[in-house]
Each structure stands twice: as structure tokens, then as C-alpha cells.
Amino acid sequence: MGLRHGFSAPPDPPIDAVCPADTEIEHAHGLPAGARAAAAFAPARIHPAVTGQIADEQWRSAVAADLANS
Numbered sequence: 001m002g003l004r005h006g007f008s009a010p011p012d013p014p015i016d017a018v019c020p021a022d023t024e025i026e027h028a029h030g031l032p033a034g035a036r037a038a039a040a041f042a043p044a045r046i047h048p049a050v051t052g053q054i055a056d057e058q059w060r061s062a063v064a065a066d067l068a069n070s
Contacts (some may be wrong), residue, residue, distance in 0.1 A: 031070060039066035
């Protein structure tokens with residue numbers, strides 16, 4: 001906990017309360033384990049996104065299409 005203007009900040013929630021584990025999300029949608037990371041972070045997919053060659057929405061749409069086809 002840190003102090004902000006004399007007030008104590010609430011503790012950070014556990015990470016899985018904020019972002020469920022990939023395997024939970026994948027399982028809930030019938031995807032194989034690791035499918036989200038493989039679709040999102042494949043070098044050919046992530047490089048254009050982080051270098052500004054494609055917009056975020058284009059990257060998201062491409063990831064979604066990959067997941068829909070898996």
C-alpha cells in the first residue's frame with residue numbers, strides 16, 4: 001500500500017481477479033490451451049502491431065479471426 005495525498009491506497013487485487021488465466025478463458029470458449037497467446041503474439045502478427053504498421057483494431061480482428069478458425 002502506498003500513500004497518496006495522505007490516504008492509504010487499497011491493496012491491489014490478485015491478478016486473476018482482474019484478468020482470468022488464459023486457460024480458463026480458452027476452456028470456456030472451447031479453444032486449445034495456449035491458443036490466445038499463439039494467435040496474439042506470433043511474430044508475424046505482433047510485429048506489425050507494435051511497430052505501427054497496422055492499427056490496434058486490425059490486430060485484434062486478425063487475432064479474433066485466428067481464434068475463430070482454431
